[in-house]
Amino acid sequence: FSLNLAADCNAVLKALQPIFQEQGMTETVHNWEDHGYLVTYIKKNGSFANLRIHPHGLVLVDLQSYNDDMKGREEVDQLLNKVEERMKELFHGNIKRVKRLPAILRGGVIDRYWPTADGRLVEYDIDEVVYDEDSPFQNIKILHSKQFGNILILSGDVNLAESDLAYTQAIMGSGKEDYSGKEVLILGGGDGGILYEIVKLKPKMVTMVVSNIDQMVIDGCKKHMRKTCGDVLDNLKGECYQVLIEDCIPVLKRYAKEGRMFDYVINDLTAVPISTSPEEDSTWEFLRLILDLSMKVLKQDGKYFTQ
């Protein structure tokens, strides 16, 4: 509850107290004098509640309980409804905002919380752990979501879901490129999405270079991300493609030296690379090196795509 005015901590406590006591919860009050109250309510079944009253007009209620079932949720909703009602009686029109957040589930078999790269909390509708393996380089998870299909998660970082065809289409130029008869180089892309989509377009030859760091990513994806990669990862060679399990930098250097040129270079390496060689002493150095080497293997009218 955000209020438009200062909160009389004692008045809030007295107003809400009966709601918790009706539940058979025992009360412990801490009074900071200058920072308001923390009231802890403890129930016999192991549940508890924190009521934090900030004198400048912020009242926070947290409930924590174990073995959440639908009945438990209904009880929580009823309790919070009573708290909301009582607060509205107490403050009339002076409540600026009431916000109730969904329960956070911890300690379950399935972890539904996968924060974004910029640190935002996002809960997915995960209903199955499909693959969960540690390679020497990273943890590789594939989790099933009702909304997104299987989702590839590398060391906690959400990479790609089977529903993310739009990502693959965008990095290929949003349907505006003609790949037929073309020479294409893919850097990274171990999930096989780009390779699968380009092979459909009858290119002359696609070479995909995936670091051995991602060998287990390929293993997981070829089994469990088939909406993304189809069958292209079943073999490392097809009629018009090959997959090289090698660090891309020496491969690019070799191609540049040999004068091997491409119509398209698609850089699908992870945004923050896992460093394996002393050359890659910073992210920007690494990105610049990849870009410089890519330009050297690109035909004059060739195109470079990346995130």
Added chain:
Amino acid sequence: FSLNLAADCNAVLKALQPIFQEQGMTETVHNWEDHGYLVTYIKKNGSFANLRIHPHGLVLVDLQSYNDDMKGREEVDQLLNKVEERMKELFHGNIKRVKRLPAILRGGVIDRYWPTADGRLVEYDIDEVVYDEDSPFQNIKILHSKQFGNILILSGDVNLAESDLAYTQAIMGSGKEDYSGKEVLILGGGDGGILYEIVKLKPKMVTMVVSNIDQMVIDGCKKHMRKTCGDVLDNLKGECYQVLIEDCIPVLKRYAKEGRMFDYVINDLTAVPISTSPEEDSTWEFLRLILDLSMKVLKQDGKYFTQ
């Protein structure tokens, strides 16, 4: 912390206690006997921590503090690092999972949490409240996100962001339809996205029917969702379109009676309608009625699109 074994509550308490006491926090222990411990640590500055030890092997640490700044966050990280380190010393290889969630920010000017329709917690990178008005029917918010542009939120339900061109394209048939010279009827779609995209394709005439419930949605969108609607909402009539502010059911009935026929009917009404007439006594009844009436105004080779 999810453990592979039962937790000795007292051992966990003794191991972690010094970390909180170093912070000058005072301890209160509640022992349920059969449900483990709740330990509350209180700091002089108004911060506090809950340590909940479940004997079957789940240890939860919650920190709550006011006036979160970067320094405060670093201190929290350091404290949690110490807790993690101590837990790993205590349980060696027997920790199944350690999960640290981003802080939840409450009571700020900007609310970043907009749960999905299926109740999942999602935090957006909102940095500005662009529009926030109550109509007699609903609350209409337009919030700016760095990632998605302006986002339209109706009574807490995330509707459409400026980045959601893919939604509009999908409901129009994913680029596979030829709208040139066609008669089109749009039901709902007050954000103007479908209208704007179809008008670009030189239709003969587009009629959009928006309930007066959504008049303020139009007002907000025409000002603040211009990447979605361009200038089509600036006037209710254009060269090849008209917007009717009317309930769609009487309009559909009138058209059916007059024999007015369309090449396309696009139903972009909200999934769960706000009921205004006794006819709409249930969601399914309403959906069936709309579908039946739509079929009556559709040419024999016409197409009906919806979510």
